Amino acid sequence: MAAYWLVKSEPEVYSIDHLAAEAEQRAHWEGVRNYQARNFMRDEMKLGDGVLFYHSNTKPPGVVGTATVVRESYPDHTQFDSNSRYYDPKATPESPRWFMVDLAFAEKFPRLLSLDEMREMPGLENLPLVRRGNRLSVMPVSPAEWKAILRAARG
């Protein structure tokens, strides 16, 4: 059975509309530079998994839609590119440190489901997103949480 995830992105950098506008509506999920988030992508995200798309650093922050994992993990090429803001001088092609998956656009919700609303919803207490001080940019979502969020966001 497919698993579920949530990924964060600053919409000014990369929004769900950017993803929907890509060729074939799919893109590399590059630039993740946190080990815990990387491990989820590298080891656990599987083809066909569902992904909640969250807009951070915006007013208000919240979940705006969903995507699907269409390619499992492989090295993030931006770690080798000294011109990239994601360059990592300690990474080599022989021993890559950072990984990414490919995501395809699936759905844009009729409205943004805000972080505040999710904090009020029963059943999301264990979602890292709603925890104070949380900074994880890729996190697992349980089937029950997924269902509750979709129901609330679709109205």
Next chain:
DNA sequence: GCCAACGTTGGC
């Protein structure tokens, strides 16, 4: 723009 939270780095 501020700043709390927290992950990472590097000196020892």
Next chain:
DNA sequence: GCCAACGTTGGC
């Protein structure tokens, strides 16, 4: 291997 300094995230 500890931990202070530092940098980043991300809500507000």
